[in-house]
Amino acid sequence: MSLLLQNALVWHILLGLGGICFFVAVLVGLTRTNKNQKFLKISSLLGLLSFVGSWIIGGYYYVVYYGSVVKPIIKGGAYPWAHNILMESKEHIFLFLPFLGAIVFLAIWLGEGRFNKPVGALSLLIVIFGIAITFMGMAVSGAVR
Amino acid sequence: MENNNNSKNNEVGAPSNGMKSKILHSFVISAVITVIFIVVVTIAAELTPPLKDFLKTVFYHHWIGKGIVSLGIFAIIGVLCLIFPLGKKDYWISFWIWMLAIAALIGSLAITGFFIYEALIK
Amino acid sequence: MNWHTFLIIAHIIGISLGVGGVTISDLNFFKILKRGKISEDTLGLLKTLSFAIWIGLIILVLSGFGFLILLRLTRPELGILYNPKLWAKLTITAIVLFNGLIMHWKVFPLLESSVGKPLNSPEFSKKAWIAFTTGAISFISWYSALILGAWRTDLSYFTIFGVYLVLVAGAIIVMNIIGRYLIKRLEKI
Numbered sequence: 001m002s003l004l005l006q007n008a009l010v011w012h013i014l015l016g017l018g019g020i021c022f023f024v025a026v027l028v029g030l031t032r033t034n035k036n037q038k039f040l041k042i043s044s045l046l047g048l049l050s051f052v053g054s055w056i057i058g059g060y061y062y063v064v065y066y067g068s069v070v071k072p073i074i075k076g077g078a079y080p081w082a083h084n085i086l087m088e089s090k091e092h093i094f095l096f097l098p099f100l101g102a103i104v105f106l107a108i109w110l111g112e113g114r115f116n117k118p119v120g121a122l123s124l125l126i127v128i129f130g131i132a133i134t135f136m137g138m139a140v141s142g143a144v145r
Numbered sequence: 146m147e148n149n150n151n152s153k154n155n156e157v158g159a160p161s162n163g164m165k166s167k168i169l170h171s172f173v174i175s176a177v178i179t180v181i182f183i184v185v186v187t188i189a190a191e192l193t194p195p196l197k198d199f200l201k202t203v204f205y206h207h208w209i210g211k212g213i214v215s216l217g218i219f220a221i222i223g224v225l226c227l228i229f230p231l232g233k234k235d236y237w238i239s240f241w242i243w244m245l246a247i248a249a250l251i252g253s254l255a256i257t258g259f260f261i262y263e264a265l266i267k
Numbered sequence: 268m269n270w271h272t273f274l275i276i277a278h279i280i281g282i283s284l285g286v287g288g289v290t291i292s293d294l295n296f297f298k299i300l301k302r303g304k305i306s307e308d309t310l311g312l313l314k315t316l317s318f319a320i321w322i323g324l325i326i327l328v329l330s331g332f333g334f335l336i337l338l339r340l341t342r343p344e345l346g347i348l349y350n351p352k353l354w355a356k357l358t359i360t361a362i363v364l365f366n367g368l369i370m371h372w373k374v375f376p377l378l379e380s381s382v383g384k385p386l387n388s389p390e391f392s393k394k395a396w397i398a399f400t401t402g403a404i405s406f407i408s409w410y411s412a413l414i415l416g417a418w419r420t421d422l423s424y425f426t427i428f429g430v431y432l433v434l435v436a437g438a439i440i441v442m443n444i445i446g447r448y449l450i451k452r453l454e455k456i
Contacts, residue, residue, distance in 0.1 A: 001340075006340055009336070009340075010336055010340075013332060013336060014329070014332075014333075017328060017329060017332055021325050021328070021329075024364065024368070027368055027371075028321070028367075028368065028371050031368070031371040031372040031375070031376075032371075032375075033376060033379055055212070059208070059209065059212070062208065063205070063206045063208070063209060067206075080264075081264055081265070084260065084263070084264035085257070085260045085261055085264045085265075088260045089253075089256055089257040089260050091208055092183065092187045092211070092256050093252075093253045093256055093257070095183050095211060095212060095215060096180055096183060096249050096252065096253065099176045099179050099180060099215070099219055100176070100180075100245065100249055102172070102176065102219075103172065103173055103176050103242065103245060106168065106169050106172055106173075107169060107173075107238075107242060110165040110166070110168060110169045111165075111166075111169060111238075112165070114235050114238075115235070115238060115239055115242060117239070118239050118242035118243050118246065119242065121242075121243065121246050122242060122245060122246045124368075125246050125249060125250060127364075129249075129253065131361055131364075134332075135357065138335070138348050138357075139348070139349075141339055141348055142339075142346065142347075142348025142349045143349075144343065
């Protein structure tokens with residue numbers, strides 16, 4: 001794997017984790033009695049940007065390297081389900097995240113605190129998806145042997 | 146720290162701040178449609194190889210195609226909803242955000258279930 | 268200093284903040300119950316400790332994954348990503364996260380509404396079990412993550428997680444018994 005692709009993989013993971021952390025921050029911010037709108041706005045913006053960054057960089061790694069080099073190894077190895085189930089699910093569920101993140105961002109920036117409950121539910125879902133996608137990614141990566 | 150209490154009046158159905166609410170309302174509906182599209186195109190592309198090939202031909206890779214088309218749908222429907230006279234009541238904005246969460250949850254289960262079925266049962 | 272050393276140090280900092288924060292928080296909470304009331308200052312301390320614990324969790328997660336990425340890229344033959352102990356640690360870390368969210372959602376508002384009021388009030392007594400339960404889960408989870416990080420074992424995921432669940436259940440029971448006893452003691456004073 002070239003240095004560029006290694007960096008792509010690393011930044012895909014770090015930005016994805018960063019996105020999860022920022023939406024956890026949104027959730028914590030929403031539970032406060034006195035909500036700090038500035039904190040919520042910055043967290044939601046950074047969360048959205050993190051996921052978009054992870055999407056683009058991960059997409060580059062996926063299209064340029066994963067399909068041609070990694071996928072055949074996994075499918076021919078001891079854990080073909082790691083690609084057939086986990087990677088296939090992960091790569092499509094991940095497509096939801098930028099749109100869900102965009103709505104949390106818009107609701108916080110434009111909603112003026114009127115939609116905290118549904119935004120909280122959506123943020124929780126983003127965090128759950130993020131964690132599930134992270135675990136799936138680990139299982140896919142670990143199947144490359 | 147800014148103190149921001151939810152306005153109960155707005156939750157019940159009073160008209161809310163004009164353009165901001167309209168933008169939010171439009172793009173929430175757009176996001177719901179986009180999420181449903183992602184689920185449908187994902188499953189359809191697996192079941193209909195010509196669709197997957199079409200996406201690959203036009204966009205170099207089927208996954209890139211799904212992403213770009215999803216972005217396009219989100220943007221176009223969002224803008225169309227801005228032109229269409231949607232209500233501005235907070236109730237409906239809340240309703241669509243909840244619908245988005247439900248659509249995403251069911252969609253993710255559908256996608257995972259489909260790939261489990263394809264890999265293990267079929 | 269290489270990346271490996273840097274990440275180990277960061278991971279230790281993360282776990283120290285988490286375990287230390289949780290220990291002091293829980294001790295303070297029982298001190299509050301013994302005293303029978305919570306002041307603004309004590310609530311402020313609990314919030315500061317909570318902030319430190321969250322920072323610890325973020326450092327822990329980022330450094331932990333940094334460590335995994337490094338091993339995956341440099342030593343893929345180790346098969347670390349399918350290590351059962353690692354998956355048990357990850358599951359417990361996820362529980363720490365969701366438990367923390369529940370604490371912010373339910374426990375902190377309860378404590379905020381109880382500032383300056385006696386803690387043997389019906390409102391606090393009725394909802395105190397949430398504080399005892401989340402406190403127990405937090406305490407066991409952080410210490411479990413610490414122990415699993417240091418302990419080299421070949422136990423399966425289900426064995427490790429099973430023992431963890433038993434410890435959590437036991438801690439929840441014990442914390443609730445002690446907490447109830449302290450509240451009842453307040454009623455008699």
